[in-house]
Amino acid sequence: xxxxxxxxxxxxxxxxxxxxxxxxxxxxxxxxxxxxxxxxxxxxxxxxxxxxxxxxxxxxxxxxxxxxxxxxxxxxxxxxxxxxxxxxxxxxxxxxxxxxxxxxxxxxxxxxxxxxxxxxxxxxxxxxxxxxxxxxxxxxxxxxxxxxxxxxxxxxxxxxxxxxxxxxxxxxxxxxxxxxxxxxxxxxxxxxxxxxxxxxxxxxxxxxxxxxxxxxxxxxxxxxxxxxxxxxxxxxxxxxxxxxxxxxxxxxxxxxxxxxxxxxxxxxxxxxxxxxxxxxxxxxxxxxxxxxxxxxxxxxxxxxxxxxxxxxxxxxxxxxxxxxxxxxxxxxxxxxxxxxxxxxxxxxxxxx
Amino acid sequence: xxxxxxxxxxxxxxxxxxxxxxxxxxxxxxxxxxxxxxxxxxxxxxxxxxxxxxxxxxxxxxxxxxxxxxxxxxxxxxxxxxxxxxxxxxxxxxxxxxxxxxxxxxxxxxxxxxxxxxxxxxxxxxxxxxxxxxxxxxxxxxxxxxxxxxxxxxxxxxxxxxxxxxxxxxxxxxxxxxxxxxxxxxxxxxxxxxxxxxxxxxxxxxxxxxxxxxxxxxxxxxxxxxxxxxxxxxxxxxxxxxxxxxxxxxxxxxxxxxxxxxxxxxxxxxxxxxxxxxxxxxxxxxxxxxxxxxxxxxxxxxxxxxxxxxxxxxxxxxxxxxxxxxxxxxxxxxxxxxxxxxxxxxxxxxxxxxxxxxxxxxxxxxxxxxxxxxxxxxxxxxxxxxxxxxxxxxxxxxxxxxxxxxxxxxxxxxxxxxxxxxxxxxxxxxxxxxxxxxxxxxxxxxxxxxxxxxxxxxxxxxxxxxxxxxxxxxxxxxxxxxxxxxxxxxxxxxxxxxxxxxxxxxxxxxxxxxxxxxxxxxxxxxxxxxxxxxxxxxxxxxxxxxxxxxxxxxxxxxxx
Numbered sequence: 001x002x003x004x005x006x007x008x009x010x011x012x013x014x015x016x017x018x019x020x021x022x023x024x025x026x027x028x029x030x031x032x033x034x035x036x037x038x039x040x041x042x043x044x045x046x047x048x049x050x051x052x053x054x055x056x057x058x059x060x061x062x063x064x065x066x067x068x069x070x071x072x073x074x075x076x077x078x079x080x081x082x083x084x085x086x087x088x089x090x091x092x093x094x095x096x097x098x099x100x101x102x103x104x105x106x107x108x109x110x111x112x113x114x115x116x117x118x119x120x121x122x123x124x125x126x127x128x129x130x131x132x133x134x135x136x137x138x139x140x141x142x143x144x145x146x147x148x149x150x151x152x153x154x155x156x157x158x159x160x161x162x163x164x165x166x167x168x169x170x171x172x173x174x175x176x177x178x179x180x181x182x183x184x185x186x187x188x189x190x191x192x193x194x195x196x197x198x199x200x201x202x203x204x205x206x207x208x209x210x211x212x213x214x215x216x217x218x219x220x221x222x223x224x225x226x227x228x229x230x231x232x233x234x235x236x237x238x239x240x241x242x243x244x245x246x247x248x249x250x251x252x253x254x255x256x257x258x259x260x261x262x263x264x265x266x267x268x269x270x271x272x273x274x275x276x277x278x279x280x281x282x283x284x285x286x287x288x289x290x291x292x293x294x295x296x297x298x299x300x301x302x303x304x305x306x307x308x309x310x311x312x313x314x315x316x317x318x319x320x321x322x323x324x325x326x327x328x329x330x331x332x333x334x335x336x337x338x339x340x341x342x343x344x345x346x347x348x349x350x351x352x
Numbered sequence: 353x354x355x356x357x358x359x360x361x362x363x364x365x366x367x368x369x370x371x372x373x374x375x376x377x378x379x380x381x382x383x384x385x386x387x388x389x390x391x392x393x394x395x396x397x398x399x400x401x402x403x404x405x406x407x408x409x410x411x412x413x414x415x416x417x418x419x420x421x422x423x424x425x426x427x428x429x430x431x432x433x434x435x436x437x438x439x440x441x442x443x444x445x446x447x448x449x450x451x452x453x454x455x456x457x458x459x460x461x462x463x464x465x466x467x468x469x470x471x472x473x474x475x476x477x478x479x480x481x482x483x484x485x486x487x488x489x490x491x492x493x494x495x496x497x498x499x500x501x502x503x504x505x506x507x508x509x510x511x512x513x514x515x516x517x518x519x520x521x522x523x524x525x526x527x528x529x530x531x532x533x534x535x536x537x538x539x540x541x542x543x544x545x546x547x548x549x550x551x552x553x554x555x556x557x558x559x560x561x562x563x564x565x566x567x568x569x570x571x572x573x574x575x576x577x578x579x580x581x582x583x584x585x586x587x588x589x590x591x592x593x594x595x596x597x598x599x600x601x602x603x604x605x606x607x608x609x610x611x612x613x614x615x616x617x618x619x620x621x622x623x624x625x626x627x628x629x630x631x632x633x634x635x636x637x638x639x640x641x642x643x644x645x646x647x648x649x650x651x652x653x654x655x656x657x658x659x660x661x662x663x664x665x666x667x668x669x670x671x672x673x674x675x676x677x678x679x680x681x682x683x684x685x686x687x688x689x690x691x692x693x694x695x696x697x698x699x700x701x702x703x704x705x706x707x708x709x710x711x712x713x714x715x716x717x718x719x720x721x722x723x724x725x726x727x728x729x730x731x732x733x734x735x736x737x738x739x740x741x742x743x744x745x746x747x748x749x750x751x752x753x754x755x756x757x758x759x760x761x762x763x764x765x766x767x768x769x770x771x772x773x774x775x776x777x778x779x780x781x782x783x784x785x786x787x788x789x790x791x792x793x794x795x796x797x798x799x800x801x802x803x804x805x806x807x808x809x810x811x812x813x814x815x816x817x818x819x820x821x822x823x824x825x826x827x828x829x830x831x832x833x834x835x836x837x838x839x840x841x842x843x844x845x846x847x848x849x850x851x852x853x854x855x856x857x858x859x860x861x862x863x864x865x866x867x868x869x870x871x872x873x874x875x876x877x878x879x880x881x882x883x884x885x886x887x888x889x890x891x892x893x894x895x896x897x898x899x900x901x902x903x904x905x906x907x908x909x910x911x912x
Contacts, residue, residue, distance in 0.1 A: 060666035156543045160565070160893075237659055238735050246551040246656050247893050315729065317658045317736045320894045321565055 006127045007032035032125045033115070039123070040114050043299070044269040050076050051303075052269075052310060059314035083265075088258040095152035102152065103256065103263030105145030110270035112138040117277045118193050120287025120294020131192035132184060132282075136177050139233075139274060142267070143169040146242065146252050149264070153255035161251020164321055165235070165242035171328025172232035172239075175336040179226045182336075182343040183215050183282045196286035216283035222339050223283045227308070229332055230275040232324070234268070237313040241321050276305030365417035373447050378416055382408045388452075393620055393845035395448035397436070402453050402462035406489070409437065409451065409468040417441050418449060419752055421469035422848065423874035425859045426479030428509045433460040433485050437472070438846045438857065438874070442752055442766060445774045450846065455485055464490035471755030474882050482507040482580070497575035497911060506580060540568050547576050551656055551897040554907030558884075558896075565892050570885050574878075577911040585871040590618055590837040591694060594871075599688040601875065601909040604648045605676075606852035608634075608641040608683075610909075611692040616776055617847040617858035618694050622839045627828040628778070629819075630696035635778040636815035637682055637691055639808040640675055645852035646759075646801040646808075647672035649904040650726065653798055656901035657739055657894075664730060671722045674715045681708060695831030701819060709816050716809050716816075726802060731795070740795035744887040744899030747792055754886070755879040758854025759804065760903055763797035765790040770850040778818075784810045794895075797902040838866050846874075853877050853904055873912050877905040 008028040011017065017024035050065070050073065057064030065072030090099065116131040118124040128134060143166055150162015184190055187198040203218070204211040216223040232239035243251035253264045280286060280301035287294030319327065367378040375396040379386055385408045388399035400408045412418045418439035425436040433455040441447050455462045464487035465472040476487045477496040484505030487493055495502060501518070504511045541562045546552040555576035561569040581597055588594045598610035612634065619626060626634075647668045654664025676686050681702050683691040691698055701708050730736055746756070751764040761768055769786040771779040787803040789796035841864035848857035854876030863869035880903050888896035 060663045061670050062666060156541060160543075160562075237662075240659055244894070245660050247897050249549060313659070314663045317662075317733060317739055318894075319735055320739060320892055322892060323738060 006124045007035065007122060008125065010122055029125070036114055036119070036123060036125050037111065039119070040111065040270065040273065041266075043302070044273050045266050046076055048269040048273070048306075049079060049265070051306070055307060055310045056314055059311060083262050084259060086258040086261075088260065089255075091154050091255050093154035094255070095154065098148045098152035099255075100260075102145045102149035102252075103260045103267065105148065106142050106267035107263045107270060109138050109141035109145065110267055110274045113274045114270075114277065116192050117274075117281055118196050118286055119277075119298045120296075123295060124193065127191060127193050130190050132180060132190045132195065135192075135274075135278060136173075136180065139271070140169065140173055142271060143173075145267070149256070150252035153252070155255050157248045157250070158252050158254045160248045161242050161244075161254070164244075164248075165252055167321070168232060168235070168239065168241055168324060168328070171325050172229045172332065175225060175328065175332040176229040176233055178333075178336040178340050179222050179229060180278075180282060182219065182222045182340045185340070185343050185347050186215055186218065192281060192286075196281060196288070199285040200288060212285055212288065214283060214285040214288075219339075219343065222343070223279075225332060225336055225339060226279060226283065227305075229336070230279060231309060231312060232328065234271045234275050234309065236272065236309045238316040238318050239324060240313070240318055241324055244318060272306055272309055273302055275309075276302035279305050366415045368417070368447070373449070375449070378412070378449060381415060382411050390450075390452060390844075392450055393843055394847055395450055397450035397452045397844075399452045399454060402455050403488075405437075405451075405453055405463035405465050406468055409439075409465050412439060412449065412451070413468055416449075417443070418447075420445070421465065421471050421475075421755055422855060423846070423857050423859065423872065424465070424472055424475035424479055425846070425870070425872040426483040426485050426507075427861065427870040427872075428483055428507070430509075432457050433483065435462055435476075435479060435485055436844075436846075436859070437465060437469075438859065442768050445768070445770060445848075448846070450844075460485045461488055462486075463488045464493075466490055469755065470750075470753040471879055471882060474878065478878075481505065482582075484508045495575075497578040499575075507583060539563060546573075550660070551900065553652060553900070553905060556881075556900075556905070556907055556910075558900075560893075560896075562893070567888050567891055567893065567896055570888055570896065572881055572884055574881070574907070574910050577907045579912065581912040582871050582873055585873075586868055589866045590622070590839070590868065591833070591835065591866065594618075594868075595692060595694075596688065596690045599690060601873070601912060602645070602852060602877075602906050603687060603908055604645045604852065604906050605641060605679075605687050605689070606645045606906070606909075607687065607689045608637050608679075608691055609645070609849065609851040610856055611689070612638055612777070613847070613849045613851065613856040613858050615692045615694060616849055617845055617860050618837075620847050621843055621845045621860055621862060622694070622833075622837055624695045624831055624833055626695055627831055629822055629827050630829045630831070631778045632815050632818050632822075633697050633701070633829065634692065635782070636812055636819070637679065637689075637697070638777070639811045639815070640679055640682075641689075642808045642852050643805050643812075644672050644675040644679070646805050647675070649759075649801055649852075650730075650798065653898070653901040653904070654730065656897050657736065664726075667722075667725070667729070671719075674718075678708075678712055678715060681711070693830060693833075694837065695833040696829045698829075700827060700829050705820070709820055712812065712816050716813050719805070719809050723802060723806060731799060731802070737795065739894070740793065740798065740898060740902075741791065742793050743891060743895040744794040744797075744902060745792050746883055746887050750886055751792075751883060754883045756854070756883050757876050757879065758850070758852070759797055759800045760854065760880045760883070762786070762788045763800045763902075764792045765796075770848060770855055774848070776849060778815070779811070782811055782814045784814075794898045794902040797904075801904070836866050838864065840864065848874065851876055853906070853909065854880060875909045875912060877903075877907075877909040878912075881905050881910055 011031045012028040017028050053064045065075040068074030068078055113135045115125040116134055146165035147162045150158045187195045199214045201213045202210045203213045235242050256264055284301050287298040289297030366381050367374045385400045385404035386398050390397040418441055420440040420442050422438040422440050427434050435453045437451040439449045453462045464476055476490055479485050480493055481495040481497050543560050543562055545560050546557040547555040557573040559571040559573055585594050585597055598614050599607035602610050651665040651668030654662055658664055680686050683689040746764050748764045748766050751761050765788055767788050772786055784807045787800050789800050839862040843862045846859040848855045856876055857874030859872035860868045861870040887899045
C-alpha cells in the first residue's frame, strides 16, 4: 500500500500550483473534485442504470436491453436523450423553492460523501480527521431532500412517501452510525485513510493466501448489521417502503418528471454506491487487494455491494412500514448497541 | 374415494329429503308470501310478493339452509319487472331454489335482500343500474357499473341507445380532486387508489380514507371496464356467436373455464348430451387454463408484496408459458381460445398425438420442481410470512355471507368446489382433492392456489392417460347439434361452473328465437371483490394491497 497524500496535493505538486497560494489550492481542489466526481458519475449515472437492467434481468430470467450497440450499451445514450427530452411537468400547487431544490439536495448530498472516501492510488479529495462523521452527516441530508420532495409536491402519495422516508431513515441512521462507531473503536480514529490502513495487516496466513484484518472478517456481526442498515438507508428491498410502487405509486418522486426525475434517479444510485463505498472502506479494507491497483479493487467492491442490493431487490418481499420501524428500533438498534459495547469491552481488555 | 365431500352433521333443514329437494315443503314454509310457482330448468322457482323479500329469504336461509345467494338476476318483461334470487347451499350446491320477485311495471320497487345476504348489496345495485328496479331498504342504492350521471337503464325495454350521454368530468368523480368528505378538521386523509395505480390489477378505483397509514374506510368503485357483455350476448346467437365472449371476461387466461359456464347453461337449456371423449378434452383443457390463471395470480401477488423488479412474477410467467404453449397447440390461440362448442369442442388434440401428450407429460413432470422452487422462494420466506399471515382476515361466515367462492372461500376453510359438489364434465370420474386452508388470511389464499395447481396437474395427467388409450373409432368430439339452435320459449336456466376465480354462473331465458332474451353473468370476482372492505378496514395500506392481490380479481370479469 502506497502511502499517498490526498489528491489536491498531488495535483498542486504536479502542476506547480503552490506558487499561486490560496487560488492555486482552490484550483487543485477543484481539479481533484472534478476527477472524483467524474469517476463516481461514470459508475452511477453511466454504467449504473444499464448494469441494473442487466443484473435484474439475469435474476428474473429475462434478456433485457440488447438492441442498441453491443450488449445494449447504446441504451445508455438512448436513455439519457429520452429522459432529458421529456417534458418537465410541475404541479400547480407545488411549493416551488422546495420542490426545485429537493432533487439537488438528494443527489448532491450523496455526491459530497465521496469527497473523503479513499479510493486507492491516492485518489481522495480530502482526508479530514473526522472523515467518517462527515460522511454520515452529509449522507443524512438526503432525508431532508426526501421530506422536501414529499411535502412540496402537493400530492398525497408523495406526502406519504416523504413521511415514510423520514421515519425509515430515523430508524436506521442510528444503528448505522453506531455500527460504524464500533469500527472506529477498532481503528482508533475517524480518519478514513487511517481506518483503511488499520485493515492492512495479515490475520492468518493460509499457504499463499493471506487473510487480512478487514473489519468485516474481524467482526462479521457488525458487518452484517451495517449491510442490513445500509439497505434500509438507501431504500432498497426489503426496505423500499418510501417509494413502494404497488402501495403509494412512487412515493416522494411521484410528481417529478424529466430532469428532476433524472436527478432523483441519479441520487438514488449515488446513494447506493456511497453505501457500497462505506461498506468497502469500513469493512472490506477499502482499496486493498492483491495484484490489481487499488482503484480497481475499490470499484470491484462497490459493484459487489451494488450487486447485493439488486439481488435483495429481486428476491425479497418488502416489509410493512410498522414492521420496518419495529425491526429498526427494537431489533437493529439493540443489536448495534450490544455490538458497540461488546467491541469496546473486547478492545479494552485485549488492548488492540 | 378422495372426491367425496365430508358429510355435514345432518342438518335439520326444511325440504331436504332422500331424493333431492321437496319444493312443496319449501313452498309451505313461506306459503304466506308465495303468489305463484314456476319451473326453471335447474330448479323450481317461488314467486313471492315484492314486499316480503326479507321475510321469505331469511326463512329460507335460517330454516331451509339456503346460505348461498349465488346471484341476483333482474329483467324487464312486457308487463312487469322481475328480480330472481338464485339460492344454493354451500353444503350441497345441487340443492337450488330460485326466488322470483315481480315488480310493478310503472314503479318497479321491491324489498332489498341486503339484510339477509350481504352479497345482495352489489348485485341489487347492479340490477338497479342496468335494469332499473329500485330496492326498498337498500343501504346504498347507487349506480355501480355506469357513471353516476348516466341517463336511463341500458337493459330496460324503453332505453334509447342513441341518446347522447354526457358524462362530464366535473360531475363524475375526478380522481385528482380534493375531497373533504371526512371533514376539514378530522385526522383522516382521503386518497384515491386507482383507477390508475400500480396495485389495482386493472382499472379499479378504491376510494380510501386513511388514518395515518391505516385504512379507516374503503369503497371499491368499479365499472371502468364495463362493456355490458350481457347485452352483447343477448344480441348474439346461441350456437356460435356467444361462445367467444366468455374468453373476454377473464383474460388471465381463465377463458376455457368461462366458456364452460356458457356451454353448461346452454346445453342444459337445449338438452344437449356431450360425448364422453369431448368431456375429457374439456376437462383437460379447462384444468390447463386453471394452472395458467393461478400462475398469473401468484405472479401478480408477488408484484404486490415484493414490489416491481422481483423474480417471482417472471418465474411464474416463465412457467405459465409452458401451459400457454400447450393450449396454443390444442386450440390455436393463446388468450381468446374459443375452444368449446355447444355439444363438444372445436378440435381433437393435434396430430401427432403422441408428441402432444409427451409435451404435456414433460410439463407435468417438471411442475413439482417449479412448485418446490416457489415454496422456497415465496411461502417459506420469513418476510413473506410476516407480511401475509394474519393479514386480510376473512372469517368463513363472512365469506359465505358475501357469496365469496373459489380459492378465496377455500382459503377461509370452507370446503366448496363445484367441480366436485355439482359435478360436470369428467371430474367425478377422476381422482383428485379439493384444497382448503384454514388460515382465512392472505397466506392461505395464496397457498390454496399453489396447491390447486398440483391438483389440476393430477387431473390433467389422468385425462392424458384416458385420451391416449381412447379407441380410435370412438373419438367423438362433437354431439349432433342443429346448425341454428332455437330452444323453446320461456325456458329459464341458471348453471354455474368452477372458474379460475370461483363460481361463474350464467342465467339465460329463451324466447323461442335463436338469441337469449336475457343473459346474466354471475361473476365470481364481482362477489369476491365485495369482501375487500371487510378484510382491509383497520389494516395498513400494504395489507390492503396484498388482500386485493390475494382476491385475484380480473376487472374484465368484475365489470363485464
